[in-house]
Amino acid sequence: MSFALETVALADGGLPCHVGGNGDPLLCLHSAGGVRISPALERLAQSRRLVMPVFPGFDGTARRPGLKTMADLAELAAQVIDRAIGRPCDVIGHSFGGWVAAWLAVRHPDKVEQLVLHAPAGFRPEGVGGLVGDAATLRRLMFAHPENLPAEQKPAEMQAQNRATVHHYHGETATDRDLAARLEDIKALTLILHGTKDGVIPIASPRLLKERIRRSHLVYVYDAAHGIDVDQPPRFTRLVGDFLARGEAFIVNHTETGAA
Amino acid sequence: MKFNFFHLMPWCEANEPDQEWPVSNRNFIPEKGTELYRDYIDTMVYAEECGFDWVGCNEHHFSPYGLMSNCNLIGAILVNRTKSVRIAMCGNLVPLLNPIRVAEEYAMLDVMSGGRLIAGFMRGIPHEYVAYNIPPDESWERLAEAFELIVKCWTEPEPFGWEGKYYQYRAVSIWPRPYQKPYPQVLMSASNPDSARFAAERRAIMGMVMLPDLDTARESIRVYKETARANGWEPGPEHILIGAHTLVCDRFEDAKRYLGDGLEYFYNVLAGGPRTAQRLVVQKTRYFQDPALQARSAARRGVLKTTPIEERIEKGMILCGTPEMVVDQLKRMKDALGHGVMNINMKIGNIPNDVVRRSMTLWGERVVPHVHNL
Numbered sequence: 001m002s003f004a005l006e007t008v009a010l011a012d013g014g015l016p017c018h019v020g021g022n023g024d025p026l027l028c029l030h031s032a033g034g035v036r037i038s039p040a041l042e043r044l045a046q047s048r049r050l051v052m053p054v055f056p057g058f059d060g061t062a063r064r065p066g067l068k069t070m071a072d073l074a075e076l077a078a079q080v081i082d083r084a085i086g087r088p089c090d091v092i093g094h095s096f097g098g099w100v101a102a103w104l105a106v107r108h109p110d111k112v113e114q115l116v117l118h119a120p121a122g123f124r125p126e127g128v129g130g131l132v133g134d135a136a137t138l139r140r141l142m143f144a145h146p147e148n149l150p151a152e153q154k155p156a157e158m159q160a161q162n163r164a165t166v167h168h169y170h171g172e173t174a175t176d177r178d179l180a181a182r183l184e185d186i187k188a189l190t191l192i193l194h195g196t197k198d199g200v201i202p203i204a205s206p207r208l209l210k211e212r213i214r215r216s217h218l219v220y221v222y223d224a225a226h227g228i229d230v231d232q233p234p235r236f237t238r239l240v241g242d243f244l245a246r247g248e249a250f251i252v253n254h255t256e257t258g259a260a
Numbered sequence: 261m262k263f264n265f266f267h268l269m270p271w272c273e274a275n276e277p278d279q280e281w282p283v284s285n286r287n288f289i290p291e292k293g294t295e296l297y298r299d300y301i302d303t304m305v306y307a308e309e310c311g312f313d314w315v316g317c318n319e320h321h322f323s324p325y326g327l328m329s330n331c332n333l334i335g336a337i338l339v340n341r342t343k344s345v346r347i348a349m350c351g352n353l354v355p356l357l358n359p360i361r362v363a364e365e366y367a368m369l370d371v372m373s374g375g376r377l378i379a380g381f382m383r384g385i386p387h388e389y390v391a392y393n394i395p396p397d398e399s400w401e402r403l404a405e406a407f408e409l410i411v412k413c414w415t416e417p418e419p420f421g422w423e424g425k426y427y428q429y430r431a432v433s434i435w436p437r438p439y440q441k442p443y444p445q446v447l448m449s450a451s452n453p454d455s456a457r458f459a460a461e462r463r464a465i466m467g468m469v470m471l472p473d474l475d476t477a478r479e480s481i482r483v484y485k486e487t488a489r490a491n492g493w494e495p496g497p498e499h500i501l502i503g504a505h506t507l508v509c510d511r512f513e514d515a516k517r518y519l520g521d522g523l524e525y526f527y528n529v530l531a532g533g534p535r536t537a538q539r540l541v542v543q544k545t546r547y548f549q550d551p552a553l554q555a556r557s558a559a560r561r562g563v564l565k566t567t568p569i570e571e572r573i574e575k576g577m578i579l580c581g582t583p584e585m586v587v588d589q590l591k592r593m594k595d596a597l598g599h600g601v602m603n604i605n606m607k608i609g610n611i612p613n614d615v616v617r618r619s620m621t622l623w624g625e626r627v628v629p630h631v632h633n634l
Contacts, residue, residue, distance in 0.1 A: 207417060207418060210419075219423055220422050222427075223405075251430035
């Protein structure tokens with residue numbers, strides 16, 4: 001599956017977006033590491049057209065003066081839906097991107113059809129967890145199966161810039177209280193994914209989301225840490241693909257061929 | 261020291277050593293079965309009167325070795341007919357079962373009993389895998405995943421889904437939740453270093469029954485404690501359960517004779533069929549991940565079967581004799597291993613039920629008063 005880097009024209013300039021795949025559009029909001037197209041996402045792109053914007057300041061791009069908060073990024077994502085997709089769509093966000101996706105669903109419920117929060121950041125009560133430690137520690141916290149990671153393509157300088165950009169948008173905030181107070185405003189049917197070995201996001205986070213988002217499903221992915229798509233690719237694509245395709249009915253077991 | 265009265269519920273009408281697997285049920289007599297269940301259940305209920313702290317059930321399949329194919333059924337009766345003893349489910353064979361069902365049934369037992377459940381998470385002896393057609397190679401992985409899933413069933417405040425290797429559920433919310441918080445005390449088998457490590461990582465009580473000798477037990481306890489400390493907790497005596505075939509009689513000669521005959525029946529008649537299946541499983545699969553454990557297991561079975569009864573007593577493998585002798589044996593075992601729970605199995609093979617009853621009475625009147633404070 002090949003992805004093209006396109007530029008989406010927004011109100012205050014162009015925004016780079018990786019686009020690839022076939023089917024209904026799926027807006028994918030990246031994590032603190034920037035855009036990473038894992039084999040699991042490639043697999044998802046067999047049935048969905050993935051639109052993956054690069055937030056300003058990530059992956060070698062410049063920050064924008066008017067964009068300072070996670071909610072600002074949600075506004076940017078809403079523009080991407082309007083300009084690059086042209087209609088309400090499903091949204092998936094991973095970690096940092098999950099945080100943005102939650103803001104997007106709160107502020108623009110009319111633009112988000114179904115929502116997948118893949119180990120979202122922003123809801124760490126008492127500051128437990130987070131991206132702390134040296135590179136080796138982080139790798140252990142983030143991946144139960146780091147052997148699945150492809151070789152790092154991004155230069156060290158770009159990785160450092162990505163880390164700094166994360167702080168630009170949310171500083172040291174562990175729990176976004178404003179957003180947490182508005183989770184009940186999310187109207188979209190939501191799938192919350194949490195790896196049983198996630199060392200970045202504490203268990204209280206998915207529980208809070210499950211409690212507050214009215215139409216939500218929380219699924220634990222066994223033997224996965226923070227990067228569930230990397231640790232357990234088939235489980236990730238099975239769950240997300242099934243949820244996006246079948247909505248509420250994804251809790252009902254079915255066979256590919258249907259009943260005889 | 262706490263004591264668990266454990267019962268296998270053996271079928272004692274078979275007379276020929278049967279090496280086939282599965283053991284044919286053509287000679288099962290339903291009326292005799294009804295009588296046995298009634299008697300066995302009464303015996304287990306009687307354990308409460310005799311000063312036992314726990315009553316233990318277990319799960320076995322496809323042989324006269326034990327008639328408790330679903331130990332939760334027996335547990336439900338015990339919950340209803342006892343008042344204060346803890347109900348120790350030394351089954352369920354978790355890798356063979358639907359973990360959601362295990363979580364639900366254990367929660368039911370815990371709530372119905374007002375928090376008296378000890379929740380056994382057993383891997384099962386090898387032949388059980390043939391009975392339920394589960395690959396023995398998967399036993400450890402299934403147990404590990406099922407454990408995490410069941411704990412989630414017991415502790416999650418909201419409905420959840422599970423996407424695992426062996427188990428997938430999209431929406432789970434069991435009713436009832438368990439009575440004990442955060443969840444019932446877990447018990448796991450730990451008869452070798454691998455299983456001792458596994459139990460300690462999960463803060464389970466370690467259980468070792470049918471000891472070939474005390475050194476083997478000491479090694480498992482060492483590994484268990486070492487692993488527990490590495491995982492941030494310190495086990496106490498209450499986390500270590502040691503099992504022993506036991507018979508208390510008024511005269512030593514009677515205890516020796518009855519237990520000797522019972523053990524012979526147990527090993528030669530009841531255990532024959534399971535042993536055949538066990539051999540196949542151990543030889544053809546990775547039930548034991550470490551080949552050394554496979555050899556040790558075979559050696560252990562040989563020792564258990566052939567060691568003379570006096571030597572078994574001397575080695576701390578069994579408890580046998582008058583009440584005074586058994587008190588001494590218990591004290592020696594406690595000194596040697598430092599455990600806090602004993603699994604007492606008195607219905608060995610075809611020992612007559614009235615002999616078992618007498619043994620229990622002697623236990624309550626003349627053993628317990630001297631050992632409860634150990």
